[in-house]
Amino acid sequence: MNLKHLREIAHAGIWKSNTGLVQLLGLCPILAVSTNLINGISLGLATAVVMAISGAVVAALRTLIPYEIRIPVFILIIAALVTVLDLAFNAYLHSLYLVLGIFVPLIVTNCIVLARVEAFAAKNGPLSSAVDGFAMGAGLVWLLALLGGMRELIGTGHLFNGIDMIIPSAQPLRVLPEAYPGFLVAILPPGAFISLACLIAGKSWLDARAAKRAAQARPAAEQPASA
Amino acid sequence: MTEPTAGGLSIRTALAMLVFTVVFTAFMAGGYLLTRDPIQRSAKAEKLLLIDQILPRGSYDNALLDDVAKLPPTPELGLDQGGQVWRARRAGQPAALVMEAAAPDGYAGRIELIVAVAADGQVLGARVTQHRETPGLGDYVDPRKDKNKARPWINQFEKPANDLPPSAWTVKKDGGAFDYNTGATISARAVTRAVGRVAAYAAAHRDALFQ
Numbered sequence: 001m002n003l004k005h006l007r008e009i010a011h012a013g014i015w016k017s018n019t020g021l022v023q024l025l026g027l028c029p030i031l032a033v034s035t036n037l038i039n040g041i042s043l044g045l046a047t048a049v050v051m052a053i054s055g056a057v058v059a060a061l062r063t064l065i066p067y068e069i070r071i072p073v074f075i076l077i078i079a080a081l082v083t084v085l086d087l088a089f090n091a092y093l094h095s096l097y098l099v100l101g102i103f104v105p106l107i108v109t110n111c112i113v114l115a116r117v118e119a120f121a122a123k124n125g126p127l128s129s130a131v132d133g134f135a136m137g138a139g140l141v142w143l144l145a146l147l148g149g150m151r152e153l154i155g156t157g158h159l160f161n162g163i164d165m166i167i168p169s170a171q172p173l174r175v176l177p178e179a180y181p182g183f184l185v186a187i188l189p190p191g192a193f194i195s196l197a198c199l200i201a202g203k204s205w206l207d208a209r210a211a212k213r214a215a216q217a218r219p220a221a222e223q224p225a226s227a
Numbered sequence: 228m229t230e231p232t233a234g235g236l237s238i239r240t241a242l243a244m245l246v247f248t249v250v251f252t253a254f255m256a257g258g259y260l261l262t263r264d265p266i267q268r269s270a271k272a273e274k275l276l277l278i279d280q281i282l283p284r285g286s287y288d289n290a291l292l293d294d295v296a297k298l299p300p301t302p303e304l305g306l307d308q309g310g311q312v313w314r315a316r317r318a319g320q321p322a323a324l325v326m327e328a329a330a331p332d333g334y335a336g337r338i339e340l341i342v343a344v345a346a347d348g349q350v351l352g353a354r355v356t357q358h359r360e361t362p363g364l365g366d367y368v369d370p371r372k373d374k375n376k377a378r379p380w381i382n383q384f385e386k387p388a389n390d391l392p393p394s395a396w397t398v399k400k401d402g403g404a405f406d407y408n409t410g411a412t413i414s415a416r417a418v419t420r421a422v423g424r425v426a427a428y429a430a431a432h433r434d435a436l437f438q
Binding site for chain 1: 239240243244247248251252254255258259261262265266269273361362363364371376
């Protein structure tokens with residue numbers, strides 16, 4: 001295991017197999033929470049922390065867990081970790097808890113965590129697993145920020161609604177002119193599906209373009225590219 | 228190594244499961260015990276911060292959160308499950324009541340409130356504590372979501388006239404005394420009527436509530 005390996009894991013989590021855009025795991029919280037930028041970033045960060053910790057713990061214990069009952073044990077570990085994390089947040093970082101707290105229990109129900117534990121942490125070491133979990137979470141942070149920002153901007157014309165929960169004196173930023181009436185559909189559930197579909201289409205388009213360029217560049221270089 | 232029997236395998240698996248369950252349950256129990264006191268303290272501090280918005284801390288001198296009365300299910304206040312009333316006193320004399328209440332008829336279900344009523348029946352203020360009103364439309368009943376930051380809609384309940392007849396406790400559209408945002412009347416009407424019901428209940432049961 002080396003730095004290159006870790007970078008590959010990070011790239012997979014953030015772009016190549018992004019949980020929200022490619023694996024389409026955990027759509028329920030993604031769609032429900034991405035009504036604005038702040039919520040999106042908050043859920044993303046909370047998920048990243050939980051995934052990094054649960055990945056590392058499961059990877060460290062993986063040789064002790066009997067194969068036949070690994071799924072219930074994984075669920076037990078994740079649920080226990082999230083419960084204690086939730087309590088610790090509430091007790092020691094209360095102002096952060098007021099913002100992130102409602103998202104932490106949502107994470108337990110999120111299949112992303114179990115999926116990454118089963119697909120990655122059960123077969124890899126604690127460090128790689130922590131990086132994998134965090135990278136998957138980071139992929140979720142930018143996706144949720146983009147999705148939330150998009151829906152918020154189109155829906156209300158503002159950005160950073162709810163920032164006063166984090167910085168009491170801060171005000172939401174009005175981006176579109178005062179006369180913008182707001183397009184409520186973007187904030188309501190259908191807007192979540194439509195916005196996510198646009199982002200998935202955008203990523204597919206970027207990937208297709210990159211693949212085309214790579215195909216064009218290869219003959220010019222006159223040597224087989226190392227995929 | 229011999230092939231394990233079905234019985235042996237299931238006992239071994241069950242034991243492994245049991246060990247993991249015990250270890251992680253103990254981990255959760257430890258976390259709970261360690262965090263219990265700080266969480267209780269911050270929950271109280273948070274509740275008090277919310278109450279501060281409708282009842283200034285200087286207007287009473289008792290430990291407000293410890294002077295609590297439990298209400299049984301009270302349909303007049305919209306409380307199907309019962310609720311709580313905190314009694315503010317000054318030098319031992321009744322000063323104000325902070326009451327939990329709910330409006331059952333919001334656009335998207337129940338809207339939960341706390342309302343402060345002075346001992347003389349004057350409504351001092353109200354806050355929405357929980358609701359599911361449409362984002363960007365009816366959710367202005369919650370001042371954190373109200374676009375009018377300078378003068379949030381809910382501030383109308385900060386000392387309205389003390390002699391309002393019951394029929395005035397609704398929105399202007401229905402002949403009441405309270406403003407509403409055009410296009411989102413239902414949420415405002417539900418909250419206004421609920422605050423009116425709290426005022427009436429507090430006036431009718433004042434002495435019992437302060438007992």
